[in-house]
Amino acid sequence: MSSSPLERLQRRFVRSVTFAADADLIAAVTGGGRLSAAEAIGVYRDAYPARLTEALGETYEACWRVLGDEEFFAAARDFIARAPSRSYNMSDYGEGFPEFLESRPHAEDAPFIGDLARLEWAFLRLFHTRAHEGLEPAALAAAAGSESILRLGAACVLLSLKHSVYGIWKRDRADDTPLEPTEWDGAQRLVLYKRGTNQIFARELSVPEHAALTALAQGRPLGAALDTAGLDEDGARELFAFAADARLIVAVVGG
Amino acid sequence: MKTAPGVRAGMTGVGLRSVHYPDLLGRPSTAVDWFEAISENYMDSEGRPLEVLLKIREDYPVALHGVSLSVGGVEGPRSDYLRRLRRLADRVDPFLVSDHLCFTGAHASNVHDLLPLPYTEEAIVTVARNVAIAQDALGRRLALENVSSYLSYRESVMTEWEFLIAVARRADCRILLDVNNAYVSARNHGFAAEDYIDAVPAELVAQIHLGGYSDMGTFLFDTHSRAPTPPVWELYRRAVRRLPDAPTLIEWDADIPEWAGLEAQAVQARAIRREEHELKPA
Ligand SMILES: [Fe+2]
Numbered sequence: 001m002s003s004s005p006l007e008r009l010q011r012r013f014v015r016s017v018t019f020a021a022d023a024d025l026i027a028a029v030t031g032g033g034r035l036s037a038a039e040a041i042g043v044y045r046d047a048y049p050a051r052l053t054e055a056l057g058e059t060y061e062a063c064w065r066v067l068g069d070e071e072f073f074a075a076a077r078d079f080i081a082r083a084p085s086r087s088y089n090m091s092d093y094g095e096g097f098p099e100f101l102e103s104r105p106h107a108e109d110a111p112f113i114g115d116l117a118r119l120e121w122a123f124l125r126l127f128h129t130r131a132h133e134g135l136e137p138a139a140l141a142a143a144a145g146s147e148s149i150l151r152l153g154a155a156c157v158l159l160s161l162k163h164s165v166y167g168i169w170k171r172d173r174a175d176d177t178p179l180e181p182t183e184w185d186g187a188q189r190l191v192l193y194k195r196g197t198n199q200i201f202a203r204e205l206s207v208p209e210h211a212a213l214t215a216l217a218q219g220r221p222l223g224a225a226l227d228t229a230g231l232d233e234d235g236a237r238e239l240f241a242f243a244a245d246a247r248l249i250v251a252v253v254g255g
Numbered sequence: 256m257k258t259a260p261g262v263r264a265g266m267t268g269v270g271l272r273s274v275h276y277p278d279l280l281g282r283p284s285t286a287v288d289w290f291e292a293i294s295e296n297y298m299d300s301e302g303r304p305l306e307v308l309l310k311i312r313e314d315y316p317v318a319l320h321g322v323s324l325s326v327g328g329v330e331g332p333r334s335d336y337l338r339r340l341r342r343l344a345d346r347v348d349p350f351l352v353s354d355h356l357c358f359t360g361a362h363a364s365n366v367h368d369l370l371p372l373p374y375t376e377e378a379i380v381t382v383a384r385n386v387a388i389a390q391d392a393l394g395r396r397l398a399l400e401n402v403s404s405y406l407s408y409r410e411s412v413m414t415e416w417e418f419l420i421a422v423a424r425r426a427d428c429r430i431l432l433d434v435n436n437a438y439v440s441a442r443n444h445g446f447a448a449e450d451y452i453d454a455v456p457a458e459l460v461a462q463i464h465l466g467g468y469s470d471m472g473t474f475l476f477d478t479h480s481r482a483p484t485p486p487v488w489e490l491y492r493r494a495v496r497r498l499p500d501a502p503t504l505i506e507w508d509a510d511i512p513e514w515a516g517l518e519a520q521a522v523q524a525r526a527i528r529r530e531e532h533e534l535k536p537a
Contacts, residue, residue, distance in 0.1 A: 004329070004377060005375075005377060005410070006329055006372075006373070006375070006377045006378060006381060007329045009373065009408070010328065010329055010358055010361065010370075011361070013358075013370055014360050014361050014364050014366060017360070017366045017368070017370075018364055018366060028408060028409055028410065029406040029407065029408055029409065030406060030407050030408075030409060031405070031406055031474075032404060032405040032406055032407065032440075032443030032444055032474050033405070033442070033443045033471075033473050033474025033475065034473040034474065035405065035406075035473055035474050037406065039473075040405045040406035040474075041406065043405045043406075043474070043476070044366075044368055044370065044405070047368055048366050048367075048368065051367055051368070052367070084363065084364035084365070085360075085364065085365045085366075085367060086362070086363055086364070086365065087365065088295070088323040088325075088333055088335075088336045088365060089295050089298075089299050089323065090295070090365075090367045091295075091296075091299075092299070126302075127300075127302050127303070128299060128300040128301060128302045128304075129301055129302060130301030130302070131302075198302050198303040198306055
């Protein structure tokens with residue numbers, strides 16, 4: 001299919017911004033002010049990585065803090081060079097950045113960086129999720145039996161990470177004492193949630209607690225979820241009380 | 256929805272920015288009449304940003320201003336984008352929905368910038384087709400804003416303002432006249448900004464933008480990182496003489512001042528309009 005002049009021009013412009021200035025585009029334009037044609041195209045080309053770096057910096061603020069300007073900007077530059085933005089919304093940019101950060105050489109100094117980035121991405125998603133209306137504890141207790149299916153609200157995210165990053169994420173921005181390996185040592189399981197309003201809460205979960213909530217999220221009945229997770233009676237009671245207080249459950253089906 | 260104070264002729268507003276949420280949530284009395292919200296910051300969020308916008312809407316008229324319609328893009332507007340924008344507009348009930356007369360890249364590679372179009376018949380046809388799709392999906396008329404540019408195309412066959420006017424007429428949409436952008440483009444491309452401002456028919460103008468550029472030495476850059484400069488204020492004065500009713504908006508997107516500093520710009524814009532229309536002896 002032959003393309004129109006406008007199609008060709010737009011394709012050349014995008015290529016010039018995201019890759020390298022196209023000779024045909026340079027020939028087709030006049031620079032504004034005292035800029036040459038190539039310099040004028042350069043204004044748009046320079047703005048592109050700057051804008052996407054800013055978007056990454058907003059989403060992955062804690063990673064930026066940990067890595068420092070030089071390494072974060074270098075990582076952003078390399079990521080942007082290989083990952084075009086496919087969303088109309090720039091704040092959606094950066095899916096896949098956690099895995100990308102993990103694959104870079106600095107991962108030896110900060111082996112937790114991918115998990116920290118995953119936590120930040122999950123936080124952003126939750127930030128934009130509507131706060132659900134969870135069942136009141138009394139209503140939940142009255143309705144739930146061991147055969148019931150408990151529906152988790154939308155504003156609730158379960159995370160299972162290989163490193164303990166929640167403390168690093170929460171760290172005071174002004175605190176620039178170096179991180180110690182003990183701070184990220186060991187796996188960490190978290191639930192992030194909203195409790196009726198747009199405020200976001202987090203709670204660390206034990207291995208069985210995480211397994212039980214994951215089973216509930218998958219639609220397993222309450223009794224089966226608690227059993228497969230291997231929670232003892234006290235543990236099950238504590239988790240249930242937390243889920244009720246945090247208004248995690250929006251509906252009880254059957255049972 | 257409670258009915259907010261209505262749209263008034265010649266009202267003055269500012270861009271709603273998240274740094275000012277804490278100032279505004281206490282419902283202070285302000286000197287601004289209305290707010291403009293960046294559509295993309297709210298259309299994909301069911302969280303705090305939307306909550307704040309809907310609160311603001313209880314007290315003020317609101318316009319939605321997008322940056323991602325890519326109305327000049329050859330691929331046409333994305334249907335997911337239009338669906339989300341429609342949903343937001345239905346919730347917010349804005350007095351105006353606007354975007355820019357430009358393209359922003361390709362669907363598979365969005366460069367998130369306001370890239371200039373060549374001033375050609377093909378571009379007019381493309382924009383008119385896309386505006387029809389968008390206005391149909393939104394159930395509203397759009398306003399398109401003139402953008403600042405740093406290059407011009409050799410193939411252009413008309414001036415920037417002839418292009419802007421032709422698009423508005425052909426597409427049956429309105430114009431968001433950015434006085435700062437007209438000034439930046441005039442300086443960068445060597446034409447008289449006054450000719451631009453004088454040429455735009457008043458009946459097509461739905462709104463006016465005012466913002467600040469940065470002088471990079473070799474060209475003017477539309478950074479929205481400072482207050483409008485004196486020549487832009489003068490150009491604004493010239494514009495409001497002919498456009499007494501168009502709402503005015505102060506845009507500030509980088510190095511954003513504290514609330515009072517932004518408010519002061521709105522006060523200045525209002526003073527200029529008053530000088531031109533209320534205080535002048537007949
Ligand atoms: Fe503008």
